[in-house]
Amino acid sequence: MSAIALAMPGAARRARAIQEPAWVRWSLITLALAFLTLFLFVPLVSVFYEALRRGVEVYFAAIVEADALSAIKLTLITAAIAVPLNLVFGLAAAWAIAKFEFRGKNLLITLIDLPFSVSPVISGLIYVLIFGLQGWLGPWLAEHDIKIIFAAPGIVLATIFITVPFVARELIPLMQAQGTEEEEAAVVLGASGWQTFFRVTLPNIKWGLLYGAILCNARAMGEFGAVSVVSGHIRGLTNTMPLHVEILYNEYNFAAAFAVASLLALLALVTLALKTLVESRTVQEKKERADEHRDT
Amino acid sequence: MSIEIRNLSKQFGTFAALRDVSLEVQSGELLALLGPSGSGKTTLLRVIAGLELPDTGQVLFHGEDSTDQHARDRRVGFVFQHYALFRHMTIFENVAFGLRVRPKNVRPREVQIRERVLELLKLVQLDWLADRYPHQLSGGQRQRIALARALAVEPKMLLLDEPFGALDAKVRKELRSWLRRLHDDMHITSVFVTHDQEEALEVADRVVVMNEGRVEQIGTPDEVYERPASPFVYEFLGHVNLFHGRVHRGRAWIGDIEVEAPEHAEAEEQEAVAYVRPHDIEIERVAGSDAALRARVSHVLSIGPSVRLELILEGGGQRAPIQAEISKDRFRELKLVQGDSVFIRPRRFELFPNRIH
Numbered sequence: 001m002s003a004i005a006l007a008m009p010g011a012a013r014r015a016r017a018i019q020e021p022a023w024v025r026w027s028l029i030t031l032a033l034a035f036l037t038l039f040l041f042v043p044l045v046s047v048f049y050e051a052l053r054r055g056v057e058v059y060f061a062a063i064v065e066a067d068a069l070s071a072i073k074l075t076l077i078t079a080a081i082a083v084p085l086n087l088v089f090g091l092a093a094a095w096a097i098a099k100f101e102f103r104g105k106n107l108l109i110t111l112i113d114l115p116f117s118v119s120p121v122i123s124g125l126i127y128v129l130i131f132g133l134q135g136w137l138g139p140w141l142a143e144h145d146i147k148i149i150f151a152a153p154g155i156v157l158a159t160i161f162i163t164v165p166f167v168a169r170e171l172i173p174l175m176q177a178q179g180t181e182e183e184e185a186a187v188v189l190g191a192s193g194w195q196t197f198f199r200v201t202l203p204n205i206k207w208g209l210l211y212g213a214i215l216c217n218a219r220a221m222g223e224f225g226a227v228s229v230v231s232g233h234i235r236g237l238t239n240t241m242p243l244h245v246e247i248l249y250n251e252y253n254f255a256a257a258f259a260v261a262s263l264l265a266l267l268a269l270v271t272l273a274l275k276t277l278v279e280s281r282t283v284q285e286k287k288e289r290a291d292e293h294r295d296t
Numbered sequence: 297m298s299i300e301i302r303n304l305s306k307q308f309g310t311f312a313a314l315r316d317v318s319l320e321v322q323s324g325e326l327l328a329l330l331g332p333s334g335s336g337k338t339t340l341l342r343v344i345a346g347l348e349l350p351d352t353g354q355v356l357f358h359g360e361d362s363t364d365q366h367a368r369d370r371r372v373g374f375v376f377q378h379y380a381l382f383r384h385m386t387i388f389e390n391v392a393f394g395l396r397v398r399p400k401n402v403r404p405r406e407v408q409i410r411e412r413v414l415e416l417l418k419l420v421q422l423d424w425l426a427d428r429y430p431h432q433l434s435g436g437q438r439q440r441i442a443l444a445r446a447l448a449v450e451p452k453m454l455l456l457d458e459p460f461g462a463l464d465a466k467v468r469k470e471l472r473s474w475l476r477r478l479h480d481d482m483h484i485t486s487v488f489v490t491h492d493q494e495e496a497l498e499v500a501d502r503v504v505v506m507n508e509g510r511v512e513q514i515g516t517p518d519e520v521y522e523r524p525a526s527p528f529v530y531e532f533l534g535h536v537n538l539f540h541g542r543v544h545r546g547r548a549w550i551g552d553i554e555v556e557a558p559e560h561a562e563a564e565e566q567e568a569v570a571y572v573r574p575h576d577i578e579i580e581r582v583a584g585s586d587a588a589l590r591a592r593v594s595h596v597l598s599i600g601p602s603v604r605l606e607l608i609l610e611g612g613g614q615r616a617p618i619q620a621e622i623s624k625d626r627f628r629e630l631k632l633v634q635g636d637s638v639f640i641r642p643r644r645f646e647l648f649p650n651r652i653h
Contacts, residue, residue, distance in 0.1 A: 181380035184347055187367050188374040189394035189449055199397070203384040 047265045050258035062248075062256035063263065070236045071244035071260070074152060078227075078240060079220040082159040086216050090167025091209065095201070097168075098175030099183070112168045115161055124158050124229025131157075150232030155240060158226040163216045170212035171205055178204055207282045214278065218271040222264060297358050297452040297485050298323045299344060304353035306339055306509075313339040314350070315509040321453075324483040326476070328500035330490055332532065336509040337489045338457055344487065345455050346370050357452070373446030373484075377458040379438045381430040387441055388426040391416055394449035416444040419478075436467040443478075456488035460495065472499055493533045497521060505529050527648045530571040537577070537618045539570040539642065543649055550642070551611075552587040557647055568649040572642040574604070574621040580639045581630055588639035591618065593632055603627040607640060 131148040248257035299321040329337040342348040346367030417423035420440040497517040513525040541550035548557040595606035
């Protein structure tokens with residue numbers, strides 16, 4: 001008892017010695033909370049409030065309406081193509097960058113970051129310039145009756161381009177930190193290339209990979225700018241959910257617009273929850289890794 | 297299995313890691329590759345394992361050229377400095393890995409794998425850790441698991457890269473003698489890399505001293521310590537004092553001390569440096585019949601059973617202070633204190649002519 005009684009004031013004193021005064025702490029916390037409420041929480045709540053203001057029936061009617069359903073379908077298809085492709089590409093690129101030395105490595109890293117640094121509208125325009133009727137490949141495509149721009153393929157292409165960095169960006173630092181020793185150990189023990197990949201490399205990066213995939217998926221479903229340029233906004237055909245929201249809003253159909261928007265907001269919330277979950281796993285793994293190196 | 301290295305060279309960009317290295321590891325021998333960092337010892341080990349390809353030269357296993365053989369087919373056990381255990385696998389699965397990845401037709405049955413893994417875990421005295429994960433183990437335990445994992449595939453040779461480099465002094469000493477005993481029991485051809493001369497001299501049958509990608513000397517621990525082939529080996533294996541002098545037709549002079557130097561019979565008035573270990577310096581309070589050098593005690597440091605003295609030669613000519621090591625008994629006998637004048641004489645030394653310092 002006396003030991004505790006003695007230790008407590010000591011700890012409190014130490015804490016006070018490195019802390020700001022109470023009023024500074026509280027005003028900083030209040031400021032941060034006010035900012036969050038004003039710019040994040042209120043808009044988010046208003047989306048759901050606006051969506052449900054005219055009642056649940058109107059809400060569901062807006063969602064099961066044919067054009068909305070087709071927009072949801074197109075969004076899901078786009079994500080279903082873009083995410084796996086970028087998983088494979090991101091994994092391959094990260095593997096190459098983290099585990100091998102080659103010429104043009106820095107160029108590859110820069111290229112992977114390109115979609116982040118270029119405005120999405122420009123990303124969309126690039127595809128119009130290449131595949132559009134007046135574009136480089138336009139006449140040839142028209143001749144063979146292949147439609148890319150103002151059709152689903154264009155939307156998928158633009159989405160893939162926009163979401164390239166997510167998986168690779170997530171994996172490169174992770175794989176660089178892990179180094180190549182475990183793979184070397186596996187090879188010396190007689191493992192083939194595929195065995196090494198599936199038994200050693202992949203399990204080590206699975207949480208980072210999942211994290212990248214979640215972010216990639218969120219962006220693939222939510223992308224507006226690039227998709228807007230290549231889509232052509234054909235209702236029931238080339239509208240994704242974000243584009244559908246815009247059309248409804250422009251038509252003053254607020255309830256329906258917010259109903260579809262609420263789905264996207266819901267997606268964001270689910271993404272956030274998943275992200276937190278996966279993050280706690282990656283943090284734990286990082287801790288384990290730190291443990292491993294502590295006495296080395 | 298014997299290993300033969302013929303004229304290996306390896307370049308990383310502009311850095312020459314290995315320059316024309318040749319050596320032989322006899323079957324069942326425990327060989328140490330000793331050298332400072334950047335001396336090429338780890339590169340040499342990785343070339344033997346097949347993890348690195350040499351630019352030129354050959355690696356022969358049992359007389360057979362294996363230079364182009366893939367690492368996975370070489371049947372080597374490799375122990376990494378930082379263990380490289382598979383972090384997401386239990387200790388059991390780590391050790392079982394080499395058996396599980398075998399092609400189906402030569403893969404042991406599950407029962408056999410179990411038996412073999414437990415047997416190896418017993419060998420490294422860690423069978424009670426089978427269900428743990430690597431991060432739950434201490435460094436010393438991890439290194440022993442890494443060794444068990446390497447042994448699981450019944451390797452034809454064992455290669456260890458600074459196996460104890462990451463461990464603290466006490467664990468390192470324990471594991472060192474444990475490795476020696478293990479090797480004596482199994483007689484597997486082993487090569488280990490170290491920058492710790494004490495470790496190499498204590499554990500190995502033979503020591504290869506490397507410097508700047510070249511082999512400086514190969515020999516038993518006694519040979520390399522007692523008869524270093526080059527100034528580098530002398531300086532690398534423990535502390536050494538340099539006395540500047542000259543040689544002329546088979547005789548050498550260090551200050552007033554004149555000695556025979558028959559191996560330098562053809563030298564004509566050449567500058568020379570005598571290399572003397574601290575414990576090979578004799579100290580007297582009064583000048584005896586033999587010629588000696590006068591010095592002043594500048595520093596006294598008592599370490600365990602011996603006393604280390606720093607001495608400054610009188611009359612200059614010597615840049616760094618001389619380090620001498622004497623027993624505590626001898627120190628008491630001499631009753632030395634800082635500032636005393638003494639006479640010193642190298643008991644044993646090696647002369648290397650013409651080396652500029």
